[in-house]
Amino acid sequence: MFDNLSEKFSDAFKHLQGKGKISESNIESALKEVRTALLEADVNFKVVKSFIAKVKEEALGEKVLRGVDPEQQFIKIVHDELAAVMGKENEEVDLERPGPVPVLVVGLNGQGKTTFSGKLSLHLKNKKKKNILLVPCDTFRPAAKDQLITLAKSMDMDYFDSDLSMHPKDIALAGIQAAKEQHKDVVIIDTAGRLHVDEELMGELKEVKEAVPPHNPEVLMVADAMTGQEAVNVAKSFHEAMGLTGIVLSKMDSDARGGAALSIRHVTGVPIKYISTGEKMKDLELFHPDRLAGRILDMEMSSLLLKKQKMLSTKMKRNP
Numbered sequence: 001m002f003d004n005l006s007e008k009f010s011d012a013f014k015h016l017q018g019k020g021k022i023s024e025s026n027i028e029s030a031l032k033e034v035r036t037a038l039l040e041a042d043v044n045f046k047v048v049k050s051f052i053a054k055v056k057e058e059a060l061g062e063k064v065l066r067g068v069d070p071e072q073q074f075i076k077i078v079h080d081e082l083a084a085v086m087g088k089e090n091e092e093v094d095l096e097r098p099g100p101v102p103v104l105v106v107g108l109n110g111q112g113k114t115t116f117s118g119k120l121s122l123h124l125k126n127k128k129k130k131n132i133l134l135v136p137c138d139t140f141r142p143a144a145k146d147q148l149i150t151l152a153k154s155m156d157m158d159y160f161d162s163d164l165s166m167h168p169k170d171i172a173l174a175g176i177q178a179a180k181e182q183h184k185d186v187v188i189i190d191t192a193g194r195l196h197v198d199e200e201l202m203g204e205l206k207e208v209k210e211a212v213p214p215h216n217p218e219v220l221m222v223a224d225a226m227t228g229q230e231a232v233n234v235a236k237s238f239h240e241a242m243g244l245t246g247i248v249l250s251k252m253d254s255d256a257r258g259g260a261a262l263s264i265r266h267v268t269g270v271p272i273k274y275i276s277t278g279e280k281m282k283d284l285e286l287f288h289p290d291r292l293a294g295r296i297l298d299m300e301m302s303s304l305l306l307k308k309q310k311m312l313s314t315k316m317k318r319n320p
């Protein structure tokens, strides 16, 4: 995940190796490389600008000047800022309200919506002990209904036998009614993919959202992490059109560059709630900004740890 970005960061940090302390002149070249690395990873330029400004401010701050190892301090600052730009902590689907809680799964075609709907049902069933109903609501592609039902059967999950000739709004309502009758906690509604620029279809989705009681359903947009800034633009449009409550980054197992993960929260204000990391139903993770930042800086973090341990053991040898 984000290998290229990790490597570039690693190169940037080398500028501070063997330096006595962080100074404006010696972090300049490191910051320049961090900036290039982020832009090459397709991170939004506004995000890059504010990221660099914050890292610089922190690095030159008073606390740091008295520091011991500038490289180590710089890595820590970059780590914390990477985490901050992606959010604060993990936010999951909010289930602390009267059910059945509707979860609308939306987004462009082929992003992984149907796959995610299945994954989320399994996660909520196994980890949260919830009762789930899966509702196929893709009225454009009958194959999508079969796809969801096949997934449901493979997991022994209940599903709703939607009538695809109905308006998506009415399918959603019928699905929720069925969920009520079956005392379900959560009803996951897998909608048809659509282009964010298609006003008519976006209007249809808004109708579904507004028809769905209780109000404020979860609206999760699934975005292919490989598409970088395009994913960010799409999320922005969907959020403006209908109000999203969360974003799911899919295909994080592929060679994504990091641009979507690092920009989407900052640009849209919508939290990333889950990441999809494969085609299997178990390939779903909660999105933890600090852990992802740690993964991006994986090599550096572990090499720092190693250095620290070595330093400690040398000290102990000297002062037994």
Ligand SMILES: Nc1nc2c(ncn2[C@@H]2O[C@H](COP(=O)(O)OP(=O)(O)O)[C@@H](O)[C@H]2O)c(=O)[nH]1
Binding pocket: 107, 108, 109, 110, 111, 112, 113, 114, 115, 116, 193, 222, 250, 251, 252, 253, 254, 276, 277, 278, 279, 283
């Ligand atoms: N590698 C990988 N493939 C995925 C992931 N999520 C979905 N896919 C694949 O992407 C394709 C489209 O997924 P689908 O759920 O049908 O997308 P939808 O059109 O948005 O409903 C399928 O071949 C899925 O197996 C993921 O996280 N990683």
Ligand SMILES: [Mg+2]
Binding pocket: 113, 114, 115, 138, 144, 191, 193
């Ligand atoms: Mg689908």
